[in-house]
Amino acid sequence: MEVGVARIDITPENPVRISGYAARDKAETDKVLHRLSAKALAFGSDEQNPSLFITVDLLGIPWRITQRLMKRLSAITGIKPSQIVIAASHTHGGPEVGPLFNHLQCRGDYPAQYNFSDSLLALDQLIHIAEFNEALSEKLEEMALAALENRKPSLVSWGTGEVSFAVNRRTEGGPVDRSMPLMRITDIDGTLRAILINYACHGITLGPEVNEIHGDWMGEAQKAIEARYPGVTALVSIGCAGDAHPVKQGKQEYLNVYSEEIAVQVDNLLNRDLRPLDSPPLGAMEWVQLPFAKIPTVRELIALATDTTIHGYYARLALERIQRGDELPQVLNYPIQIWNFGDQLVMINMGGEVVVDYAIRLKRELGADRLWINAYSNDASCYIASKRVIKEGGYEVDDSMYWYDKPSRLSEEVEEVIVEAIRELILDN
Template sequence: MSSATSAEVAVGTAKLDVTPTHPVLLAGYGHRVGEYTAIDTPLWARAIAIGDDRPVVLVAVDNCGVPAGVVAEVRRKVAASGAFDPERLIVAATHTHNAPQLEGYAPVLWEGRDTTEQREHVAQYTKRLTDQIVEVATAAVRDRKPAELSWGQGKVMFGGNRRVMKDGKWVGFGFVEKAPVDHSLPAMFARRDGKVVAVWTNYACHCTSAGSENRVGGDWAGFAAKEIETAFPGANAVITIGCGADVGPQPSGNLDFSRRHGRAIAAEVAKLAAGELKPLNKAPEVDRRVIELPLSKVPGRDHWVSEAKRDGFEGRHAKRMLAQLNRDGKLPTSVPFPITVWKFDSDLAIAFLAGEMTVDYAVRLKHELDWERLWINGWCDDVPCYIPSRRVLAEGGYESDFSMIYYAWPSQFHPALEDDLVTTVKELVGDAFKTAQRAPDADLFLVPESAVPSMKK
């Protein structure tokens, strides 16, 4: 249902099974050893295309993260085919931790622990997935037909902040009740003759409810898509992830929890579909920018020589830094960060952000912009690393420090990254989406007192 009559917009969808057909290493957990041992559920790439002459296209892939190199190759192949404008393509990941490693993603995770054959298997899967992303995106563009497009926001509550603190510093992972989350569940619907033919929804939470066994599966996002497609026969369900890098599914640890969380998503989507939705009467305008997020002081060669003597990830990371110094004569001092915004007139702004976005960015942006007309996605067009807020940087811990080793960066971020990123999003979104009078519901963002300064200029 919608609150007003919608004009028809060209919409197309497609999906493709991307489950590995050969042995391959999985991304997501540093303690795993060897290639996957079983397949619990299939993996999918799902696409939606919106618009007539120059459609926008979103492909959501069941993977831990699709790196910039893969996205660039996808766009190159789309450009060569002439199927549509590759600059209007977004490639997102559901961040399931039970999908194959891709070349270029968190490279230190497997570096030095894999075999030549395993690297070849990763390369083989990466090439296949690249071609499949092109295929499913092109199929969605070809599938376009007039449809009524609308959207609304609901709420799902299974995400819980995972950063356990003591005396203002990070001490480990767990479930912290009174800490930042984003429980919003935006959902978009395409209908033809009253029938739902496509659903796209988003939730800010890690896709880790199945546990860390060395098995292939789509986690809660995969079950959510399956449940939605069962509820709306013939529809295609696209799932993306919001600013949930420090938010974990509660409870977690097995497939039953994944199913439970997937059903929660699907139930809220069904509730939204039966309620009053806001029509979107034309395809969105697109604006894109790549900014450089600053790193803090980068250590010199002596530091890396010393660190290279260590075992484990730290030693392998240091050797990689030394190799980069020998090759380039320097190490990077910033991280390239693509940001894209789709604007459906003044009705809805959708931000696509790269990396593993910590939840403070959702909290801040939805206070400084009109949260009722704002939709934020993470893990889009690249996953260079975690993107911590100023608060998370000050508290330290995995998301701000050790994870940069997995992602092969030479230092943690400079605190200026938060303002740089938020300012750019606000510029791209524009004045039409400035904060409305009504504040977000109290239970949408459970923000502790320590996080409030992060939301103020």
């Protein structure tokens, strides 16, 4: 099929606040450990309704940026929104893009009690964040058009390996998805052009004490692959990593260990007979409504408003919105997207921080040998917990929702809503 490859540097040009940790230093930074990139693969000819797979070295990608790109590209090229996906790497070392803006308002040092400023960010910090996000949207459009422009006949194939450094961060010995799917793109003569890999592990090898821009293990893995294969573009997406993190954290040397394990696995897969893909993807996208477990009343918000933790901060934000005439959201509007590469591969693109139970269940029910799951895609809404995890409670279920500016935990029924929607999208397309 025809494939185009493109990349662009998205490293901030000015000092900027980094998101990912409430406990991080509140100062802006211009120090760069890894330069950040956006990268794109364009699949299919104009007659085949081309598709764009985009990765970004960022904590998440909010829907407002994804939607803006979809609208712009649709107007310029006619490409359908369902044929575009943006997958974030979930590094905790990138500039703030909106999904966890509350982190920047937190005042105080972890693990002491959090304190929150109810005022806006300092004006220069707010402007620098806004400028980065505007530049990001412009760069994504430029790169996407470049990928569409340089499409040429290529060979595409895929296979799955295994990587071992992710562990369940909620339960010792708990479930994780160790699979590492890989897609290989070569010229017709076999010259390697691009490699896309996926692994389900949080980008938190480096902690909040590192106030430098970096791509965590995902950025280091891209560097390692591209060093092994000069001229190749390496892309990394993330699977259902909501409850998975690296087994060791806090030292830069661990980045080298993890990237080396991935690079060796890439070597092994490239030396195997990978399964060819001869049809560009056909996309379909649906928004489903995920119910919250409970919407707080005004009286409940008033009672909580003096709390100095994230709970009280959310209550004050919610009260202000209500008094301004807004309503609290009753449901979470959630995007689900599938890409069918003929009958050879189904790529599922899910928004938010999806926990591992979804990967385990979808692979069991739909067939692990034909599924590729990208979480952190198209929208950075919140953690998407499973029925089991919601029953257990904990950070991903409860506290995290207030960081994500949501009124409560999700209802236990959301797992069935999501799985059923994915199943129907696959069957109908």
